[in-house]
Amino acid sequence: xxxxxxxxxxxxxxEQLEEMQMELLxxxxxYVYQRAPFYQKLxxxxxxxxxxxxxxxxxxxxxxxxxxxxxxxxxxxxxEYSGRLCVPESELLxxxxxxxxxxxxxPLITGxxxxxxxxxxxxxxxxxxxxxxxxxxxxxxxxxxxxxFNRLYMAAILLTSPSVSEILGIIPITLxxxxxxxxxxxxxxxxxKPSLIIADTGHLRQLAAVCQQNKISPEEIGYKTIILKEQRxxxxxxxxxxxxxxxxxxxxxxEVQDNMFYAMDCDKHKGLHIWEDAFIAEIVDxxxxxxxxxxxxxxxxxxxxxxxxxxxxxxxxxxxxxIDRSPCDCGRTHSRLKPQ
Amino acid sequence: xxxxxxxxxxxxxxxxxxxxxxxxxxKSQINYVYANSSWHHKLYKEANVKPEDIKTLDxxxxxxxxxxxxxxxxxxxxxxxxxxxxxxxxxxxxxNLWTSSGTTGMPTLGAATRNDIYLGxxxxxxxxxxxxxxxxxxxxxxxxxxxxxxPSVVNACYRLGLKTFGFDFPHPLFVDRWAKWMxxxxxxxxxxxxxxxxxxxxxxxxxxLGYEPSEILSCVKFAVSMGEPLSPVARENVKKNxxxxxxxxxxxxxxxxxxxVEICREHVTGHIWEDMGLPEILDPDTHETVAPxxxxxxxxTNLRVKGLPYIRFSTEDFLELYTEPxxxxxxxxxxxxxxxxxxRIKVKDRTFIPFDVEVxxxxxxxxxxAMFSLVKYSSTMDRxxxxxxxxxxxxxxxxxxxxxxxxxxxxxxxxxVEINWVKEEEIPRPVPHKIAKFVDLTKx
Numbered sequence: 001x002x003x004x005x006x007x008x009x010x011x012x013x014x015e016q017l018e019e020m021q022m023e024l025l026x027x028x029x030x031y032v033y034q035r036a037p038f039y040q041k042l043x044x045x046x047x048x049x050x051x052x053x054x055x056x057x058x059x060x061x062x063x064x065x066x067x068x069x070x071x072x073x074x075x076x077x078x079x080e081y082s083g084r085l086c087v088p089e090s091e092l093l094x095x096x097x098x099x100x101x102x103x104x105x106x107p108l109i110t111g112x113x114x115x116x117x118x119x120x121x122x123x124x125x126x127x128x129x130x131x132x133x134x135x136x137x138x139x140x141x142x143x144x145x146x147x148x149f150n151r152l153y154m155a156a157i158l159l160t161s162p163s164v165s166e167i168l169g170i171i172p173i174t175l176x177x178x179x180x181x182x183x184x185x186x187x188x189x190x191x192x193k194p195s196l197i198i199a200d201t202g203h204l205r206q207l208a209a210v211c212q213q214n215k216i217s218p219e220e221i222g223y224k225t226i227i228l229k230e231q232r233x234x235x236x237x238x239x240x241x242x243x244x245x246x247x248x249x250x251x252x253x254x255e256v257q258d259n260m261f262y263a264m265d266c267d268k269h270k271g272l273h274i275w276e277d278a279f280i281a282e283i284v285d286x287x288x289x290x291x292x293x294x295x296x297x298x299x300x301x302x303x304x305x306x307x308x309x310x311x312x313x314x315x316x317x318x319x320x321x322x323i324d325r326s327p328c329d330c331g332r333t334h335s336r337l338k339p340q
Numbered sequence: 341x342x343x344x345x346x347x348x349x350x351x352x353x354x355x356x357x358x359x360x361x362x363x364x365x366x367k368s369q370i371n372y373v374y375a376n377s378s379w380h381h382k383l384y385k386e387a388n389v390k391p392e393d394i395k396t397l398d399x400x401x402x403x404x405x406x407x408x409x410x411x412x413x414x415x416x417x418x419x420x421x422x423x424x425x426x427x428x429x430x431x432x433x434x435x436n437l438w439t440s441s442g443t444t445g446m447p448t449l450g451a452a453t454r455n456d457i458y459l460g461x462x463x464x465x466x467x468x469x470x471x472x473x474x475x476x477x478x479x480x481x482x483x484x485x486x487x488x489x490x491p492s493v494v495n496a497c498y499r500l501g502l503k504t505f506g507f508d509f510p511h512p513l514f515v516d517r518w519a520k521w522m523x524x525x526x527x528x529x530x531x532x533x534x535x536x537x538x539x540x541x542x543x544x545x546x547x548x549l550g551y552e553p554s555e556i557l558s559c560v561k562f563a564v565s566m567g568e569p570l571s572p573v574a575r576e577n578v579k580k581n582x583x584x585x586x587x588x589x590x591x592x593x594x595x596x597x598x599x600x601v602e603i604c605r606e607h608v609t610g611h612i613w614e615d616m617g618l619p620e621i622l623d624p625d626t627h628e629t630v631a632p633x634x635x636x637x638x639x640x641t642n643l644r645v646k647g648l649p650y651i652r653f654s655t656e657d658f659l660e661l662y663t664e665p666x667x668x669x670x671x672x673x674x675x676x677x678x679x680x681x682x683x684r685i686k687v688k689d690r691t692f693i694p695f696d697v698e699v700x701x702x703x704x705x706x707x708x709x710a711m712f713s714l715v716k717y718s719s720t721m722d723r724x725x726x727x728x729x730x731x732x733x734x735x736x737x738x739x740x741x742x743x744x745x746x747x748x749x750x751x752x753x754x755x756x757v758e759i760n761w762v763k764e765e766e767i768p769r770p771v772p773h774k775i776a777k778f779v780d781l782t783k784x
Contacts, residue, residue: 080525090476094497094504103517107524109505136432145483146508146517154491155435155457158498166435166454173437174485178513184486188439191422191449 002267002330005129006122009277010332014325017276017333022056024305025280029053031086032311038073038083039313059280064289064301065315071106080109084310087113092309093159096148099231099257110258111309112148118161119306120260121152123275125164127264130273130330131225131251133196135169140185140197142177143229147257150174179206186210189221196225198253204228204242219247227264229253233272233321233339254337259304259315263337268329271336278306281337283323284316297322297340344668346469347462350615352669362618363397365643370394370404372428373649379415379425380651383407401620406627406639408654409448422449426648429453434647438488450488453647460492461499463597463613468496468531470603470670471588472562475501479529480521482507489566493532502531512541519545526559535568536775540709543581553581564588564601567774569677571695573702574710575608589676598640598655600675606667609660609676617642619673620652621661624684635660635678656680658693683778685714687721687755694777697726700749706735707745711764713779723756724749727779729764 004010012020029050032039043050046063053059070082077083092111098104133139143149152164153172165172173188175181179202186207189197199207204226211218226248228234234252243250253264254272261279263272274281280303283292292298300319304311325335345351353361371391373380384390389403412424419425427434434451452460473479479502483490497504505525508514515537522542530538543553563585570578570589578587589610590601598617600610612619621636622629630636638657642649661675679693686692694714701707711729728745730738742759749757768776 089503090501092503094481094494094506096506097517097521101514101517103520107520138437143485144508145485146506148506150483150485151494151506153436154494155452155454156498157454157458157461157495163435169432171431171434171437176485181486184439188437188449188486191416192437 002332003129003132004331005126010126010334012277012333014327014333018056020277021280021305024277025056025059025303026050026053028303028305028311029313031308032084032313035086036084036311037077037079038070041073041083042069056280059282059303059314060291062314064284065312067108067316070108074106074108081111081310082108084312085111086311087111087308093117094148094151096257097146099144099147099255101144108258109310110148110260112260113307113309114159114161116260116307116309117148117151117156117159119278120148120262121161121164121167123262123278124152125167126275127227127253127262128164128168128170128196130264130266131196131227132249132267133168133170133225136171137196138171138173138192138194140173140175140189140194140199142175142185142197142199142203144177148260149229149255149257177203179203182206182210186214186221189223193222195223196227197223198227198229200230201228201234201238201242204246208245218245221246223248225249225251227251227253229255229262231255232319233337235339239269254319256300256302256315256317256319259302259312259317260307261302261304265336266328266330266332270328271324271338273328273332273334273336276334279304281323281335282314283321286316289316295322295324300337344470345670346466350613351466351470351672352665353615353671355663355665355671358614358671359397361615362643363400365615366397366400366618366641367391367394369641369643369649369651370400372646373651376428377426377649378419378421379412382425401629404652406622406652406654408656412448423451423648426650427451428649429647436491438486438490449648451647452488452491452645456645456647457491457495459597459616459644460489461495463599463616464489464492464496465499466613467564467588467590467601467603468500468502471564471601472586473500473502473529473531476503477529478503478505478525478527479531480505480507480518480525480527480533481531482533489532497531502529504531512537515541515545518542519549522546523549523551523556526556528559528561530560530563532564532566534774535565535570536709538563538565538582539570539574539578554583557582558584560585562586562588564590566590569679569695571699571702571710572608573699577702577708597642597645598638600659600677602676604666604668604670604674607674609662609674611666611670611672611674612661614672616644619661619675621659621675624654624656624658632663633660638677656682658684680778682780683714685716685721685724685778687724690753690755692724692753692755696753697724697749698777700745700752701728703748704741704745706730706741709764711767711775713767713776716778716780716782719782723758724753725758725760727760727762727767729762729767 074082096110098107263274265272282301283298286299300317321337327333374391387405415424438450481504546553588602598612598619602610618641620639624637638655657677658679659677663673665671698710713727715725
């Protein structure tokens with residue numbers, strides 16, 4: 001069995017895991033219904049009572065949360081959180097915009113609380129261990145500066161949780177993902193010899209070009225592991241190409257930042273693990289909103305079970321995937337997302 | 341007691357008491373680096389000085405050697421240690437790593453322990469609070485992931501209880517994002533923004549979207565502008581687009597921790613917190629102390645940093661510094677950074693820095709963005725060569741403008757001037773958020 005960060009959760013029996021999910025779901029539904037005007041309206045309009053949600057399959061009775069509806073709500077009520085904010089504003093550590101450029105009209109914003117940050121840090125710790133990180137390792141982590149991702153590494157002296165780097169004992173080099181900044185990624189890599197990099201395909205391409213300019217092969221940089229953080233699931237072919245070029249193990253991290261969702265494949269590379277103690281993932285038909293049959297491809301909808309700031313229930317994403325709920329060879333029981 | 345200052349006891353401490361405190365820190369820091377940093381140990385051994393020889397501030401100034409970035413790079417090459425022997429703690433105690441902005445070539449490394457981040461946060465809390473930021477205030481905060489100042493700004497925002505909108509790298513490429521959010525969210529403060537976005541790109545982007553910048557930007561009451569110092573003319577221009585803003589200029593001076601941020605309305609220059617860093621202003625060529633208020637190079641000493649402390653580090657920042665208490669009773673000295681020392685250009689025995697030209701360019705709407713470089717084309721120069729980009733949208737007659745600028749510069753600077761028009765994208769950018777205001781053609 002592989003190394004696990006939280007073995008009792010990551011390898012929990014399926015039945016037990018679903019029980020836990022149901023308990024958290026009930027709490028979370030009650031939480032958003034009492035606090036978020038958007039969900040009050042949405043659920044009242046649909047005529048569903050929360051008491052009707054007795055098991056996970058009942059979740060389907062609730063309408064999907066769609067970006068267009070949230071934007072309409074924002075326009076109508078002039079509430080910048082689109083009626084999703086569940087805590088007093090003063091409890092938010094920070095507010096983030098969408099991870100898109102250029103920025104869409106009426107952009108949705110996400111508020112993050114101290115407790116949300118703690119949970120995502122735990123999730124990231126699980127993923128880094130999954131990618132083979134050991135205490136004492138130096139890693140490069142790239143993201144846009146507008147994302148909350150970078151803050152997970154930053155020592156926050158007043159917050160209740162240490163950063164992910166303090167928890168794991170690793171040394172992080174946080175960098176910009178903009179391809180223009182590849183020379184800096186290159187020079188810090190040459191100096192500090194990180195064993196792992198989290199970046200996207202665009203930046204990696206640029207980094208390879210910088211290597212060429214400096215007349216060294218990508219392999220010589222010495223990454224053992226590359227995590228590709230993308231807003232889509234990469235195909236096996238794309239992963240293999242990068243892996244061959246850099247002579248490194250490649251993982252794919254899918255992000256849905258609006259709902260604080262990040263999923264990644266383990267070293268068996270048979271799909272991206274969803275942390276099901278924190279999320280419920282469904283695959284739905286985009287047009288009808290109904291769940292597709294088990295194992296079929298469709299759009300990913302995510303229910304966040306832990307967030308306190310601006311949680312979303314059945315949030316319809318743009319990600320096309322299918323889902324595999326069988327236990328993985330790595331010992332984790334949490335289900336996996338697979339490309340179409 | 342007044343709540344105007346974040347840490348009144350330290351900030352208004354009588355100057356002699358402050359000096360005493362400083363010297364206590366100096367002594368303990370010299371002991372610390374001698375014992376823990378291989379670079380300093382070697383340096384002091386070679387200079388034949390021991391920690392116990394430092395009995396007064398004068399001893400410190402006379403006996404402790406000064407070093408600069410090149411020395412550290414040489415040490416880095418020689419030993420293969422990425423930290424050039426500066427690091428005083430086991431590597432796993434460094435909880436954040438970053439690189440310098442690299443204005444001067446190859447980036448150098450910075451790193452911090454938890455203690456250092458705590459100090460940085462205290463510095464930033466003083467700056468934001470004294471400048472007028474208060475709990476609950478809605479602020480935009482720009483971040484650069486690799487930059488040393490970010491943990492301090494982020495933590496200070498948490499600590500002050502600001503409502504922070506996390507923002508992108510304030511690169512001209514993303515200024516559209518800033519503009520759109522500015523229209524929707526109307527913040528009261530900006531805890532970090534780069535100077536050129538603040539002074540020109542953001543107002544221009546708003547204009548392009550069909551808005552009047554001064555209407556949209558009137559919500560902003562406080563703004564910390566970073567990266568480059570603002571010239572007096574640039575300030576006047578900023579005021580037109582940001583009618584209610586209190587400008588808090590925070591240009592320059594990397595991880596030296598001697599980092600003047602303009603927090604007082606009464607004087608345009610910023611305070612350096614002298615319980616955190618010791619600033620010395622020296623003649624860049626002779627290393628003699630210059631008179632208060634004179635231009636000189638900042639030589640900085642970190643008084644309390646435990647990760648990578650710099651002791652008498654020549655920052656290559658050119659600035660002026662005043663030591664008398666300011667109108668608000670803050671006893672820590674204040675000053676502003678004008679340029680990099682390497683950016684000095686000599687024309688017929690007179691020394692110029694990009695700042696001198698910038699002030700003139702910004703008086704003209706066609707060159708208000710101050711996209712220019714001073715060019716050092718030979719070691720002996722008989723005229724000042726300036727590459728400038730004008731704004732084609734508002735320039736009717738480039739030839740006439742060139743003649744006007746030439747005449748004006750020659751009158752103000754007293755030397756012959758050669759102006760070359762270049763395109764905006766031809767001005768080199770060593771890092772995405774700064775242009776190279778100085779180009780040296782004499783170095784291969």
